[in-house]
Amino acid sequence: MxxxxxxxxxxxxxxxxxxxxxxxxxTYRIVHTxxxxxxxxxxxxxxxxxxxxxxxxxxxxxxxxxEDLETGRIQRMQVVSDQYFAEGLTDWxxxxxxxxxxxxxxxxxxxxxxxxxxxxxxxxxxxxxTHDAKSLxxxxxxxxLRFFDPETFKEVRRITVTDRGKPxxxxxxxxxxxxxxxxxIWHTDHIGRISPATGRVIGWIDLKGLMPRSQLSNxxxxxxGIAYDAAHNxxxxxxxxxxxxxxxxxxxxxxKLVPVRHIK
Numbered sequence: 685m686x687x688x689x690x691x692x693x694x695x696x697x698x699x700x701x702x703x704x705x706x707x708x709x710x711t712y713r714i715v716h717t718x719x720x721x722x723x724x725x726x727x728x729x730x731x732x733x734x735x736x737x738x739x740x741x742x743x744x745x746x747x748x749x750x751e752d753l754e755t756g757r758i759q760r761m762q763v764v765s766d767q768y769f770a771e772g773l774t775d776w777x778x779x780x781x782x783x784x785x786x787x788x789x790x791x792x793x794x795x796x797x798x799x800x801x802x803x804x805x806x807x808x809x810x811x812x813x814t815h816d817a818k819s820l821x822x823x824x825x826x827x828x829l830r831f832f833d834p835e836t837f838k839e840v841r842r843i844t845v846t847d848r849g850k851p852x853x854x855x856x857x858x859x860x861x862x863x864x865x866x867x868x869i870w871h872t873d874h875i876g877r878i879s880p881a882t883g884r885v886i887g888w889i890d891l892k893g894l895m896p897r898s899q900l901s902n903x904x905x906x907x908x909g910i911a912y913d914a915a916h917n918x919x920x921x922x923x924x925x926x927x928x929x930x931x932x933x934x935x936x937x938x939x940k941l942v943p944v945r946h947i948k
Contacts, residue, residue: 709874709887709888709889709890709937710887710888710889710890710934710935710936710937711889711890711934711935711937712889712890712891712894712932712933712934712935713932713933713934713935714894714930714931714932715918715931715932715933716930716931717928717929717930717931718753718754718756718920718928718929718930718931719755719756719927719928719929720756720922720926720927720928720929721751721756721758722925722926722927723925724738724740724747724749724924724925725740725741725742725745725904725924725925726738726739726740726741726857726908726909726922726923726924726925726926727739727740727741727770727771727772727773727783727857727908727924728770728771728772728773728774728782728783728812728813728857728909729773729857729859729909729910729911729920729922730773730774730775730780730911731753731911731912731913731918731920732775732795734915735750736750736751736752736753736911736920737749737750737751737773737775737780737795738751738773738909739770739771739772739773739782739783740770741769741770741771741785741924742769743766743767743768743769744766746763746764746768746769746770747761747762747763747764747770748761748762748764748770748773748780748782748791748793748798749761749762750798753920753929756929760798762793762798762800764782764784764791767787768784768785768787768789769784769785769786769787770782770783770784770785771783771784771785771810771811771812771813772810772811772812772813772814772822772823772857772858773813774813774814774815774820774858775795775815776815776820776834778794778795778796779792779793779794779795779801780792780793780795780798781793781813781820781834782813783810783811783812783813783822784810785809785810785811786809786810788805788806788807788808788810789803789804789805789806790803790804790805790806790810790813790837791803792804804837805837806822806830806832806837806839808824808826808830809824809825810822810824811823811824811825811855811856811857812855812856812857812858812867812868813858814858814859814860814865815834815860816860816880818834819831819832819833819834819840820832820833820834820837821858821860821865821880823855823856823858823867825853825854825855825856825870826853826855827844827845827846827851827852827853827855828842828843828844828845829842829843829845829855829858829865829867829878829880829883830842831843843880843881843882843883844883845867845876845878845883845884845885846883846884846885847876847884847885852869852876852885854869854870854871855867855868855869855870855876856868856869856870856908857908857909857910858910859910859911859912860880860912861912861919863880864877864878864879864880864886865877865878865879865880866878866889866910868907868908868909868910870906870908871906872906872907873890873891873892873893873894873907874888874889874890874891875888875889875891875907875910875921876888876889877889889934891907891921891932894907894921894930894932895907895923895926895928895930899927900925900926901925902924902925904924904925905923905924905925905926906923906924907921907922907923908922908923908924909921909922909923909924909926909929918931919931919932919933919934920932
């Protein structure tokens with residue numbers, strides 16, 4: 685659990701009493717569990733119009749997939765050329781857009797057929813991808829989130845993600861939910877909820893224990909995959925090389941004041 689601490693100092697004679705405002709991260713409750721290909725190195729996850737789409741990574745193994753949520757069965761798959769390490773994925777209108785890690789190229793596919801329509805170039809690495817009503821939103825492993833025009837693919841603005849004034853780096857898979865950007869933080873069990881206007885972390889979601897490490901065989905089998913079913917208000921999460929996709933509901937935690945020390 686991550687703690688958000690601010691100090692309030694109360695003076696009384698020669699004694700200072702410090703208290704900390706502790707904002708515990710939201711936790712979760714599992715609603716349903718679905719099967720997932722344990723060999724899939726999940727880089728992007730999207731649920732749209734009743735269909736689940738996934739981008740998987742690693743050179744020579746990268747794919748774009750449409751999957752049946754209930755059974756985990758792959759219904760359609762596009763193999764990505766061996767020279768590319770596929771990354772984040774999002775939908776835009778009737779297309780799917782898939783990033784690559786260090787090749788500076790994104791692929792734009794027809795969502796119904798997986799036919800490649802075009803490519804576009806971007807600077808820096810590609811990690812996660814999502815969109816709001818106007819822009820594509822890209823993470824690149826730094827504390828920056830970059831916004832692109834989805835028609836011209838030109839960068840229109842960027843924000844720096846911060847938590848209590850400090851940059852938050854290694855932002856990975858992204859999802860835009862209820863006006864906030866949800867971001868996996870690579871190699872952690874945490875998802876940050878980020879303001880798209882300011883970049884400030886609004887809150888954290890702690891998914892510790894969701895997938896027991898005893899059921900995973902690789903140190904890189906980390907949390908990475910967020911999808912939202914807007915029609916039915918369902919939140920899905922998974923990870924790289926995980927055998928399951930989890931539908932979860934968030935359990936809010938309340939802030940509280942706790943004494944931390946006495947200073948004389």
